[in-house]
Amino acid sequence: MTVDGFALAHLRRSPLGHLADRFAASSVPGPGGVRLRELPFLTQLNLRLDPTGPAAARAAEALGAPLPTGACQAAGTGALRVLRLGPDEWLVVGPDGAAPTLGDTLRQALGEEPGSVVDVSANRTTLELAGPSARPVLEQGCSLDLHPRAFGPGRCAQTTVAKVQVVLDQLDDEPCYRLLVRDSFAQYLADWLLDAAGESQAPLLASQSAGQSGGNAMKR
Amino acid sequence: MLLIACPWCGERDETEFHYGGQAHVAHPADPHALTDAEWGAYLFVRDNPKGEFAERWVHSAGCRRWFNVVRHTVTHDISAVYPAGQPRPNEQGEGTA
Numbered sequence: 001m002t003v004d005g006f007a008l009a010h011l012r013r014s015p016l017g018h019l020a021d022r023f024a025a026s027s028v029p030g031p032g033g034v035r036l037r038e039l040p041f042l043t044q045l046n047l048r049l050d051p052t053g054p055a056a057a058r059a060a061e062a063l064g065a066p067l068p069t070g071a072c073q074a075a076g077t078g079a080l081r082v083l084r085l086g087p088d089e090w091l092v093v094g095p096d097g098a099a100p101t102l103g104d105t106l107r108q109a110l111g112e113e114p115g116s117v118v119d120v121s122a123n124r125t126t127l128e129l130a131g132p133s134a135r136p137v138l139e140q141g142c143s144l145d146l147h148p149r150a151f152g153p154g155r156c157a158q159t160t161v162a163k164v165q166v167v168l169d170q171l172d173d174e175p176c177y178r179l180l181v182r183d184s185f186a187q188y189l190a191d192w193l194l195d196a197a198g199e200s201q202a203p204l205l206a207s208q209s210a211g212q213s214g215g216n217a218m219k220r
Numbered sequence: 221m222l223l224i225a226c227p228w229c230g231e232r233d234e235t236e237f238h239y240g241g242q243a244h245v246a247h248p249a250d251p252h253a254l255t256d257a258e259w260g261a262y263l264f265v266r267d268n269p270k271g272e273f274a275e276r277w278v279h280s281a282g283c284r285r286w287f288n289v290v291r292h293t294v295t296h297d298i299s300a301v302y303p304a305g306q307p308r309p310n311e312q313g314e315g316t317a
């Protein structure tokens with residue numbers, strides 16, 4: 001959502017804002033741990049243009065990141081990310097509030113070339129799933145091969161996680177994943193991830209609370 | 221479960237796609253010139269081969285692009301995947317790689 005007037009900013013509600021406490025409680029640090037949180041209100045711009053035309057080079061220069069042209073490729077950093085969605089389509093993900101300036105920059109780069117720049121920030125919210133156990137958690141609901149031999153930093157995919165359509169973006173080796181999900185599916189996906197994370201962390205939590213008999217005392 | 225190689229995304233589960241029926245069914249250049257029977261045939265009558273069949277799929281849960289697949293209707297073997305608008309490769313089907 002683009003909020004031009006600062007007076008409106010405090011009225012915004014992110015789809016998962018009410019789950020912040022549960023995300024924090026479910027996060028497990030350490031070598032087998034996993035962390036889950038929402039990155040609300042990220043700027044998302046849908047960019048369409050001819051990848052072989054002059055506008056592509058101008059857009060890449062304006063973004064400071066190449067427009068990736070290979071299947072399922074991502075470029076840039078967590079601060080400004082360019083995800084390839086199709087042969088002539090990208091999703092530019094930036095920080096909250098960047099939509100007006102970033103949009104103008106891209107529209108200037110597009111110039112008179114055929115294409116479009118559309119602010120779709122309100123389409124999706126972003127879940128960040130990170131930590132050494134992030135991949136096994138995700139693998140419980142994602143049929144893509146997420147092993148480093150097939151997927152890694154610089155890769156993104158439009159696929160399904162727990163039957164929900166997401167844009168999946170891997171930022172680094174930790175691994176740290178972003179799941180961009182439609183607002184109306186966000187609660188379901190967050191619940192599913194909390195459950196999946198709880199399941200994968202159960203042995204870890206059990207070992208941490210060694211001495212307790214039975215698994216019922218596990219903190220979920 | 222079929223594993224379908226989207227031309228833009230790579231191999232994905234069948235559940236990410238939707239089926240679009242026979243490929244290469246051209247819209248009549250002048251629909252008004254058709255008889256009712258011809259129009260009905262264009263709308264409703266499709267090939268139903270036992271063997272290789274060129275058909276349309278859309279990667280609905282992915283890139284949302286339409287593309288064409290040559291699939292064997294008995295074995296489900298997929299022998300070709302190609303972008304929409306391109307002619308069907310190896311028209312002879314069986315026997316070619």
Ligand SMILES: [Zn+2]
Nearest residue numbers: 226229279283
């Ligand atoms: Zn695709």
